[in-house]
Amino acid sequence: MFVKICGLSTPESVRVAVEAGADAVGFVLTASPRAVSPSQVSGMLADVPAGVTAIGVFRHEPVADALAIARAAGLEWIQLHADLTPEDVTTVHDAGMKLIRAVTMAATADAFADWGEELLLIDAAVPGSGETWDYASMVDVTALQDRNWLLAGGLNPDNVSQAAAAAGAWGVDVSSGVEVSRGVKDLDKIRAFVKAAKG
Numbered sequence: 001m002f003v004k005i006c007g008l009s010t011p012e013s014v015r016v017a018v019e020a021g022a023d024a025v026g027f028v029l030t031a032s033p034r035a036v037s038p039s040q041v042s043g044m045l046a047d048v049p050a051g052v053t054a055i056g057v058f059r060h061e062p063v064a065d066a067l068a069i070a071r072a073a074g075l076e077w078i079q080l081h082a083d084l085t086p087e088d089v090t091t092v093h094d095a096g097m098k099l100i101r102a103v104t105m106a107a108t109a110d111a112f113a114d115w116g117e118e119l120l121l122i123d124a125a126v127p128g129s130g131e132t133w134d135y136a137s138m139v140d141v142t143a144l145q146d147r148n149w150l151l152a153g154g155l156n157p158d159n160v161s162q163a164a165a166a167a168g169a170w171g172v173d174v175s176s177g178v179e180v181s182r183g184v185k186d187l188d189k190i191r192a193f194v195k196a197a198k199g
């Protein structure tokens with residue numbers, strides 16, 4: 001199970017996520033209680049070893065702006081929560097970057113198709129809200145069969161295992177469910193989440 005811990009804002013939380021076995025760490029570079037600056041991300045990348053993917057998270061920014069901000073932070077991956085087109089995927093790749101294309105669980109069937117992005121992420125209606133949803137509603141979506149995609153929205157150490165199995169997800173992504181309060185990560189919950197997801 002691929003595990004991404006998102007909304008990290010301190011070097012210590014990055015270290016704990018990496019030590020716990022996270023495959024990816026996310027830095028929110030858009031309006032959010034978890035927002036960090038490109039220079040903060042640059043500093044935290046010192047604690048991200050090769051083999052762990054560091055991702056800049058954006059919402060509604062134009063693709064060109066997200067690419068510029070991510071590049072300034074030293075990132076090679078972006079996660080975009082926006083109404084994208086297949087041409088936007090090409091734009092990201094032409095810029096030499098990799099893409100997690102985020103859609104909501106209520107997206108149209110076409111949005112679940114493979115547009116050539118590195119990963120698809122299926123989230124609740126409001127990203128980063130901690131809202132749970134009907135994860136099992138994904139298990140029969142034809143476009144998701146035999147492809148790698150991430151489940152997000154309302155996951156936590158107690159529900160991640162069952163949610164991922166119900167959805168048929170290849171990987172999981174979490175933010176609110178590993179926090180002590182909005183925007184403040186709980187290091188023990190990060191450890192517990194990775195353990196539960198990978199267990």
Ligand SMILES: O=C(O)c1ccccc1N[C@@H]1O[C@H](COP(=O)(O)O)[C@@H](O)[C@H]1O
Pocket residue numbers: 006007026028030031032033034057058059079081121123124127128129130131152153154155173174175176177
């Ligand atoms: O976490 C945020 O604040 C955020 C802001 C804007 C876009 C995406 C954001 N996070 C993403 O939301 C889900 C996590 O949701 P939850 O808090 O666990 O319910 C995940 O994809 C994050 O990358």
